[in-house]
Amino acid sequence: MSKRWIVVLKVVGHAACLGPVVWLLWLLYLSVTTQPDALGPDPTHTVTFFTGRATLRLLVITLAVTPVRRLIPKLGWLVRFRRMLGLYAFFYACLHLMTYVWLYAGWSWAAMVDDISQRRFIVAGLTAWLMLVPLALTSTSWSIRKLGGKNWNRLHWLTYAAAISGVVHYWWGVKSGVKSPLAITVVLGVLLVARPILAALQSTGRRAQNTAKA
Amino acid sequence: MLIRTKAEIPSSEITPRETYMNRRAFMARAATAGVVASVAAVAGGGISRLMRPRDVEAAEKLNVVGSPLSLTGEAPTSFEDITHYNNFYEFGVDKGDPARYAGTLKTRPWAVQVEGLVKQKKTFDIDALMKLKQMEERVYRFRCVEGWSMVIPWAGYSLSEFIKACDPLPGANYVQFISLADSKTEKLPFDAGISWPYSEGLRMDEAMHPLTLLTFGLYGEVLPNQDGAPVRLIVPWKYGFKSAKSIVKVKFVKSQPETTWSVMSPGEYGFYSNVNPNRDHPRWSQKTERVIGAPIYAQRKPTLMFNGYGDQVASLYAGMDLKKNY
Numbered sequence: 285m286s287k288r289w290i291v292v293l294k295v296v297g298h299a300a301c302l303g304p305v306v307w308l309l310w311l312l313y314l315s316v317t318t319q320p321d322a323l324g325p326d327p328t329h330t331v332t333f334f335t336g337r338a339t340l341r342l343l344v345i346t347l348a349v350t351p352v353r354r355l356i357p358k359l360g361w362l363v364r365f366r367r368m369l370g371l372y373a374f375f376y377a378c379l380h381l382m383t384y385v386w387l388y389a390g391w392s393w394a395a396m397v398d399d400i401s402q403r404r405f406i407v408a409g410l411t412a413w414l415m416l417v418p419l420a421l422t423s424t425s426w427s428i429r430k431l432g433g434k435n436w437n438r439l440h441w442l443t444y445a446a447a448i449s450g451v452v453h454y455w456w457g458v459k460s461g462v463k464s465p466l467a468i469t470v471v472l473g474v475l476l477v478a479r480p481i482l483a484a485l486q487s488t489g490r491r492a493q494n495t496a497k498a
Numbered sequence: 499m500l501i502r503t504k505a506e507i508p509s510s511e512i513t514p515r516e517t518y519m520n521r522r523a524f525m526a527r528a529a530t531a532g533v534v535a536s537v538a539a540v541a542g543g544g545i546s547r548l549m550r551p552r553d554v555e556a557a558e559k560l561n562v563v564g565s566p567l568s569l570t571g572e573a574p575t576s577f578e579d580i581t582h583y584n585n586f587y588e589f590g591v592d593k594g595d596p597a598r599y600a601g602t603l604k605t606r607p608w609a610v611q612v613e614g615l616v617k618q619k620k621t622f623d624i625d626a627l628m629k630l631k632q633m634e635e636r637v638y639r640f641r642c643v644e645g646w647s648m649v650i651p652w653a654g655y656s657l658s659e660f661i662k663a664c665d666p667l668p669g670a671n672y673v674q675f676i677s678l679a680d681s682k683t684e685k686l687p688f689d690a691g692i693s694w695p696y697s698e699g700l701r702m703d704e705a706m707h708p709l710t711l712l713t714f715g716l717y718g719e720v721l722p723n724q725d726g727a728p729v730r731l732i733v734p735w736k737y738g739f740k741s742a743k744s745i746v747k748v749k750f751v752k753s754q755p756e757t758t759w760s761v762m763s764p765g766e767y768g769f770y771s772n773v774n775p776n777r778d779h780p781r782w783s784q785k786t787e788r789v790i791g792a793p794i795y796a797q798r799k800p801t802l803m804f805n806g807y808g809d810q811v812a813s814l815y816a817g818m819d820l821k822k823n824y
Contacts, residue, residue, distance in 0.1 A: 325583040327794040
């Protein structure tokens with residue numbers, strides 16, 4: 285992959301990640317100006333689910349980078365996009381949290397404390413966001429050097445925990461009978477299983493190679 | 499003798515049909531929707547379906563008169579939102595599903611069977627049922643257990659009138675309502691987790707309360723299929739799911755009947771399910787609600803005890819602990 289192509293793909297990547305939020309802001313603008321139903325009958329609900337789903341999708345795509353690289357070594361350059369994807373996931377998670385603080389809690393600490401003490405889906409969601417904070421903070425190249433690759437890698441396993449917590453938050457938030465979180469759950473499940481399987485396959489592959497050599 | 503009085507507020511004046519049916523606006527929206535939906539598809543958002551052009555058709559007008567029980571001073575929700583954003587699990591769990599799929603529902607011929615503790619079993623044909631009493635327009639608040647609310651101009655008459663025509667026996671303490679469950683005309687999705695048919699119930703005094711409405715229409719017209727045609731219940735001080743849709747059977751019983759949601763998830767949904775801001779759903783707060791159709795920054799408002807109908811209905815529950823009897 286030439287440097288030029290990387291630049292082009294980065295531009296495309298940024299556009300793809302920013303597209304949804306630009307789209308959402310446009311609808312928001314329309315809904316308070318000329319077209320009141322631009323965000324649907326229940327705009328709060330629309331914005332909540334839009335930002336929440338965008339977060340989970342981006343988290344899952346971020347997590348897919350490594351397994352895809354292992355499966356298809358040619359796509360090794362994908363790793364150069366992982367930080368960007370992860371940071372956009374955090375960006376949407378922040379928007380999602382802001383939606384809650386503004387449109388659900390109405391900036392009231394009392395309401396938030398009440399929710400946290402009583403509602404497990406709020407706790408799960410907040411936990412996921414809190415886990416993403418150190419990951420976003422240590423996303424700089426300087427942090428990677430400072431922490432050392434191994435420690436940094438270990439810390440960033442938290443991405444899995446955050447994604448799991450986010451999916452649990454999704455299931456606990458919807459009414460019984462609603463199956464909309466199923467798709468993202470399956471994808472995350474596949475990714476969780478893929479890691480150890482790929483690692484095992486690669487180690488047996490290496491052993492086979494070693495035996496052949498001997 | 500039946501004295502026909504002129505409607506105090508003909509429903510057609512509440513929201514002029516032109517406003518929600520404006521052809522030009524509709525066409526413009528449809529055109530934008532096309533462009534916008536393709537962008538949405540690229541963006542991968544699930545939002546595109548919100549831009550689907552709407553498909554409201556004119557329905558049969560009903561002869562309705564005004565009612566002092568109607569809410570005043572609150573603007574009704576648009577016809578479009580009432581008919582395109584609601585729950586009717588027989589047609590799917592998404593709130594757009596009823597509008598999308600309820601077209602297959604057959605509302606004629608239709609009969610409502612009356613059985614249980616009555617002098618005599620009866621069957622009411624829907625057309626006879628609609629003529630049993632003078633229909634009134636009742637503008638009521640509607641509060642969904644999910645946390646959203648509307649103001650809806652229903653058309654019908656008090657359920658008590660129907661109950662009188664059923665001749666229940668003195669031992670009938672509860673009334674049970676059974677909705678249609680017909681896999682030929684309804685989807686009856688398996689994944690909704692409901693064992694069909696949908697069942698709801700009221701205590702006799704709740705059923706006899708003048709606010710409780712046997713409902714046949716909306717905005718002065720026959721109920722659209724997706725809102726529970728041809729006949730449904732409206733109990734405005736309870737969460738929406740208590741108001742059974744597309745009723746085919748009414749049963750008078752001695753003891754509290756099993757009702758769909760309270761059987762499925764007893765910790766979340768009780769038999770009474772009165773709107774109560776002091777008793778939260780275990781997973782979300784019921785202290786406030788989101789007004790459907792309001793702009794995003796002004797959507798949230800406090801939820802009122804008994805949905806604002808406390809003056810009329812609180813006495814039904816005197817001495818009861820409403821946190822336990824939720």
